[in-house]
Amino acid sequence: MSHPTKKQNGLTIKILLGMILGLVAGTALFHLPASELKGFFIDGVLNAGGKIFIASLKMLVVPLVVVSLICGTSALGDPKKLGRVGMKTLGLYLCTTAVAITIALIAAVSFQVGSSFQLTSTAAYREEKAPSLWDIITNIVPGNPIQAMVEGNMLQVIFFSLLFGMALALIRREHTERLTAIFTAINEVIMKMILLLMELAPYGVFFLIAKVFATQGFGAIKELMAYFLIVTGALLFHFLVVYPVLLKTCSGLNPITFFKKMRTALAFAFSTSSSNATLPVTLETAELEMGVHNSVASFTIPLGATINMDGTAIMQGVATVFIANAYHIPLSMGDYAMVILTATLASIGTAGVPGVGLIMLAMVLKQVGLPVEGIGMIMGVDRLLDMMRTAVNVTGDVVVTCIVAKSERELDLKVFNR
Numbered sequence: 223m224s225h226p227t228k229k230q231n232g233l234t235i236k237i238l239l240g241m242i243l244g245l246v247a248g249t250a251l252f253h254l255p256a257s258e259l260k261g262f263f264i265d266g267v268l269n270a271g272g273k274i275f276i277a278s279l280k281m282l283v284v285p286l287v288v289v290s291l292i293c294g295t296s297a298l299g300d301p302k303k304l305g306r307v308g309m310k311t312l313g314l315y316l317c318t319t320a321v322a323i324t325i326a327l328i329a330a331v332s333f334q335v336g337s338s339f340q341l342t343s344t345a346a347y348r349e350e351k352a353p354s355l356w357d358i359i360t361n362i363v364p365g366n367p368i369q370a371m372v373e374g375n376m377l378q379v380i381f382f383s384l385l386f387g388m389a390l391a392l393i394r395r396e397h398t399e400r401l402t403a404i405f406t407a408i409n410e411v412i413m414k415m416i417l418l419l420m421e422l423a424p425y426g427v428f429f430l431i432a433k434v435f436a437t438q439g440f441g442a443i444k445e446l447m448a449y450f451l452i453v454t455g456a457l458l459f460h461f462l463v464v465y466p467v468l469l470k471t472c473s474g475l476n477p478i479t480f481f482k483k484m485r486t487a488l489a490f491a492f493s494t495s496s497s498n499a500t501l502p503v504t505l506e507t508a509e510l511e512m513g514v515h516n517s518v519a520s521f522t523i524p525l526g527a528t529i530n531m532d533g534t535a536i537m538q539g540v541a542t543v544f545i546a547n548a549y550h551i552p553l554s555m556g557d558y559a560m561v562i563l564t565a566t567l568a569s570i571g572t573a574g575v576p577g578v579g580l581i582m583l584a585m586v587l588k589q590v591g592l593p594v595e596g597i598g599m600i601m602g603v604d605r606l607l608d609m610m611r612t613a614v615n616v617t618g619d620v621v622v623t624c625i626v627a628k629s630e631r632e633l634d635l636k637v638f639n640r
Contacts, residue, residue, distance in 0.1 A: 275426025295387025533611025
């Protein structure tokens with residue numbers, strides 16, 4: 223597939239323009255008096271346009287993951303290499319998540335976020351049961367792979383696709399040439415579908431951003447300014463300091479070049495607030511822009527969209543300290559250690575969809591004995607923060623992918639530096 227540099231640059235500019243126009247239009251709608259016409263635009267036009275765009279991206283996620291993983295795994299050939307890639311990827315994802323939540327806790331404790339509040343118990347947040355670690359582990363193996371694909375259970379889909387690809391690699395090549403060629407052709411078709419859908423991205427981004435600011439405005443941020451700024455600061459530190467240092471130290475790649483090539487994926491992640499919806503674009507960025515071979519990217523990117531939640535972990539760390547201070551409940555060093563461990567492991571079970579981080583936050587709060595209803599206090603600004611932390615999550619996926627690919631000599635430096 224040809225390298226679409228000029229086309230990608232033009233698309234990125236259009237997406238950014240769509241975001242700006244969406245912000246302006248949404249803010250203008252927010253300040254208009256309530257009327258049927260306002261409701262028609264917000265709940266009708268903007269809501270429908272955003273949902274159609276998200277659905278069109280999600281439509282390709284399961285086929286893309288299945289076909290791309292099968293092609294990539296079968297191309298690796300050696301199961302030992304797959305195991306080596308898997309261990310490196312999982313280790314890096316868990317380490318970056320642990321670092322992220324540690325940064326969040328240090329920032330939140332240093333500024334004593336939430337200490338000015340006097341919260342009492344409310345019913346503002348309806349607690350939902352979060353899966354336990356053992357449930358997550360046992361649910362990795364699908365009882366019915368077709369059902370897993372229908373329900374979008376990504377860990378089960380990844381497990382089945384890896385197993386299928388490994389089996390394909392272990393069978394004598396002359397017996398599988400035709401099947402491999404079919405999967406490769408389907409993979410090309412799906413990638414072409416992604417490119418076609420990306421042409422509609424500026425319009426989808428406009429609808430999504432306009433809907434957020436038409437319903438939220440900037441007023442919600444004022445009441446929780448300290449919380450909002452500390453989460454934003456921790457996200458920016460992880461994004462602009464931790465990732466570049468990690469990329470340069472572990473792979474020697476130029477962080478500036480990396481971030482230039484991440485523009486389109488970041489715009490998608492920010493506007494959709496969903497790692498899964500952004501997955502097709504993230505995979506295309508890793509392969510076509512960064513030069514990562516499909517055999518690595520097809521494994522690390524879907525896995526990252528499922529288990530790598532650095533941005534979500536940062537929100538959970540700051541929110542935990544905020545709620546503890548707001549209720550004036552002291553936390554010990556052991557409690558902070560438990561928060562780091564629980565949030566890191568919880569990231570494995572956090573689906574890459576908007577708002578699910580709040581459900582996993584309930585699991586973290588219960589581990590350290592904090593009132594779950596405190597989540598109701600931060601829900602007002604979470605939608606805006608969700609957009610930023612999804613961009614951080616997606617960046618982490620591609621950073622780890624580049625590091626692993628470079629270590630396995632599966633990264634084309636000519637493409638990366640182009």
